[in-house]
Amino acid sequence: MMNTGRYGQYGGIYVPETLMPALVQLEREFLKFKTDEENNFYYRELLANYAGRPTPIYYAANLSKNWGNSIYLKREDLVHGGAHKTNNAIGQALLAKVMGKTRIIAETGAGQHGVACAMAGALFGLKTEIYMGEIDILRQNMNVQRMELMGAKVHAVKTGSRTLKDAINEALRDWIKNVEHTHYLLGTAAGPHPFPSIVKFFQQVIGEEARAQVLLKNKILPDYVIACVGGGSNAIGMFSAFLDDRQVKLVGVEAGGEGLDSSKHGAVLNKGTVGCLHGMKSKVLQNEDGQIQEAHSISAGLDYPSVGPEHVYLQEIGRVEYTAITDKEAVQTYYELAQSEGIIPALESSHALAYAKHLCEQNKNISVLINLSGRGDKDLAEVEKYGQSL
Amino acid sequence: MMNTGRYGQYGGIYVPETLMPALVQLEREFLKFKTDEENNFYYRELLANYAGRPTPIYYAANLSKNWGNSIYLKREDLVHGGAHKTNNAIGQALLAKVMGKTRIIAETGAGQHGVACAMAGALFGLKTEIYMGEIDILRQNMNVQRMELMGAKVHAVKTGSRTLKDAINEALRDWIKNVEHTHYLLGTAAGPHPFPSIVKFFQQVIGEEARAQVLLKNKILPDYVIACVGGGSNAIGMFSAFLDDRQVKLVGVEAGGEGLDSSKHGAVLNKGTVGCLHGMKSKVLQNEDGQIQEAHSISAGLDYPSVGPEHVYLQEIGRVEYTAITDKEAVQTYYELAQSEGIIPALESSHALAYAKHLCEQNKNISVLINLSGRGDKDLAEVEKYGQSL
Amino acid sequence: MDNRYKKRFEQLNIQNRKAVIPYSMLGFPNSQQSYEIIRQMIKSGVSALELGFAFSDPVADGPIIQNASYKTIASNFSVVNAFDLIADVRKIDEDIPIGVLVYFNTVLSQGIDKFFKKAKECGVDGVLIADLPPENSMEVQPAALKHGIDLIFLLSPLTATNRIKTILAHAGGFLYLVSRLGVTGITERNAIDDLSLTSLVKTVQEQTTLPICAGFGISNPNDVQAMLNIGVDGIITGSRLIEIVQNDNREMLEQLDEFFNDMLAVCAGHRTLPLLK
């Protein structure tokens, strides 16, 4: 391999031998792809005309007024499919095609990545199979229907916590078996090298666009840039463009679930410890014996007991602050954005919004750029159920 | 009034006296609005950063291959809210605000216009109430949830056919009662003057963008431009830019329901006769006594027994051809686009797609631009139900 | 033959009485009863008749008349039946002014000229097309003139001063004052709104000799009194009547008689009611 894929001590490759050749190939082909003009042109063209990029940044006048500070939303909710996941799915599906693979598999939590893969699979004529936890299938049923409609096969994962973590396990097992003709289209900036680099590469467009747009609009960078962190793909895609802008404070928002003092949350960067899961060294939620613990979040996309390795590094060097928002706060902010701006945010994104609200309560005259990573139509039933349980 | 709002003999104003002053005011304010730079700038800015315009045109490579001709899709499915309806809702809500109205009401069929109004109502701080047929509430329930989430009140209309036609009746009745502070935000290019002109004005952006985009891409205009026709707003928005391009064939596609020979369809331009409904002279589905007949379509947005008056005129002068597609063909094409391109079209838009397919079966080397007026997530349940009933 | 409206309003004027014009839907609840109801009106001594054609999409009407419309259409009572019924009614009373209330699509679907011709033949004096504003009245004016039928127009509380002239230029028979915002139906009246109507009525009366009759939401003697107080020449009442018919008990005709008599009493000045708040 060209590269060990490390962010500080985090990242790397920790997989059974059978997968090594595939990861070696993937790194090689990805490095070629990155500088291949034709493929990059095709990718950019698909982002524009298929996925609907660039997405705008929207100055949320009502929210700004209510919160007493300037709020900008990067509108990834407008991407085809309804979330940023499409950026990565199209990119990797193209890469898979270039590598001569005929089948893609993927894990999905909220179903957004599954939908994005089903789309990309249809677009590129790749057989598509999606692993999804049984619990997530229940709470994001509409997305299951969408995947199936587009010809993808959805496997209900009944092992472990029956959520995203176990869907990744099953996808890895499938890959181990079918590695020759199958590309594992990982949906977040996690997993073994080179996945974190690949996903970051395909999501960087978020930050690149947003930085240029905000400068064009305001001549000055925002004080804060905020994104939610599940595996960390939308956050790294957004943050990457601002890492060198030292004056811009970057905040990643994790799933606080029922509170960081409870056992029900997904706040890996806040409460996890260093470990190894899903092929990478990173932080994980685990007990003393290294058994991985179930994460919890009302938003399926943040319900993951590990996190992309670069985030652990960015936390360690102090460049990004990671914080958490509870289910309850996220749901409240979901309603608040819908009713004040007519935009229904994904529950995942609602975490980032809710933290911005806190920030606005404590600050004056700040400008905040929030990555609205997806739309929240998929969450209607879940939010209603949550409301009833209160 | 400045204008009688006629397209040939069609259009005009046919409303009870109580509404006349509101229509006079609306025409006056609309004419002012059209040339008001500040308001237009604000509108364009919202279209860009709130609604996500311009929407791309996408060359559907797989569909083109399968159908043996060049297929371009204008991607109104990517507009915030999921359909072209948002273009008009934002525009009229701004107009309502300018007129000092504090409340908007609207009819909705597929729920897309209701969602767009709920969004616009939230955005502009206008009290929003939506009339929706009881049957449509059942078949487009997700959209009802979205409207309510954004703070709109949804009234179930239980009169008549309990679909779009009756929702318009109820909205008109509400308007008659509350006309002083309420703007009736009509969702399609129908109704009394000046609504057809207003809705056309706000939807023209579709055709303007598409024409420029297709020229930029191909240097040459498409042979065909196709749009579905419910009330006719997405079609007129698309067609308007091409009316003077005599070489471009324009085709509007109506709801063929269970077939034009059955009594269950919504093909007003094909099977209707001249009449007067909802404040306009147009074609309508009616019996010998002028009683309006129920329309039928699997797609709630095309389930309307009249049509915008300009379409009747364009049909009469032979500039646009109007044809129809059955429920079955529409559902088939819904699946076909989802599986071949990873794009789930609205059932409404699927009618336009299905006709393009017919056209491709009979032609070689043609290029076809289809208005993909909305996304089809809202139709998942309906399509599944239809499949089970086969 | 003299204009029946003109004659009737002159008579009323001489008698110092105001007009009571009940509205009934032709063919509701069925052909026979509809005839009996209208006959009862005449028997009770109402001043003129307002007879409605059922239409599938009556946007100016509230639930009561909507419902009557749907039922009438569902019973297959046709436009031809409606005209036949009017002809039968005309036979009962040669002098009573008969107005019909239609939506424009009913007229269009018959053919405009044919509709007015037929109306005339059946003894109709005036036609009010609920959704035809005076701006478009040239579409029916020739036929109306040709067949000697008055076009009756609506005036609403919102009608701007400059539109009154347009309306008066086309109006015949009487002016139908929509007495409040909203559709037909039974709702409590609002004294403030009624007050603001007074100036409208005055403005109109300065410009025309046509009588003004108020309708929409007039369903009891108090409403009638309120309207008389603002200076109109008569009232039109519809939804309450249909409500009585709908209840459809044995004494329906007696109840109607009583209802008409109450209204007539106020309009004859026999009873003066205090204005309700």
Place this chain on the structure above:
Amino acid sequence: MDNRYKKRFEQLNIQNRKAVIPYSMLGFPNSQQSYEIIRQMIKSGVSALELGFAFSDPVADGPIIQNASYKTIASNFSVVNAFDLIADVRKIDEDIPIGVLVYFNTVLSQGIDKFFKKAKECGVDGVLIADLPPENSMEVQPAALKHGIDLIFLLSPLTATNRIKTILAHAGGFLYLVSRLGVTGITERNAIDDLSLTSLVKTVQEQTTLPICAGFGISNPNDVQAMLNIGVDGIITGSRLIEIVQNDNREMLEQLDEFFNDMLAVCAGHRTLPLLK
């Protein structure tokens, strides 16, 4: 003390026998039975032991071992318990090579040095970390060396020729040949795949004297024979064993004995089975 793997494979070589290495999960189905199962292995005369630590996310394992892992963890059988059990097993037999199979997070969570130290103390000879490729073995190499424990590595049918060298540079004990694509478990073997393994085995044998044992999907004497035919020095069998344990009837130990004896018979050359298609 001499390297037990080396000694044992030399003995087997002299006896012209191949190794039978059963895999068992420590603590499954419970601490006591787990001990008895392992004691039975030794009694039945297996060549070496492969003992697994339960892990919550065993991505290299199929449903049978996954399930055993979940149950073991759910029973609160801890890493400390596992080491204690190994120490007890070592007391039964001083000579049998004991390997442990872990996922890297188990090692990390204990602390790498502490894990290897503890392993040594309990009598472990080799450690196979299922998700630690040789590229990252420097993370554990110092601790392994320090405590005199062999690192056992996987070879897969897809391992490219150029990676074999990397693997051999770090490997000790024996080489664990993953005999087919996929996770652990019981599936019918594919003769074509087995054939293609032959050349891999040859290539590796040219570069090392380390014995090669094949695992994954070896669950009956036929599978064993197929593996012996391609030239390996022994076999590892796991899922079938756990299946027998899971059925948990009275004669479980006898069944296991029979199972081991069948495998041992093939490996002793007492029975030669035809290759199945």
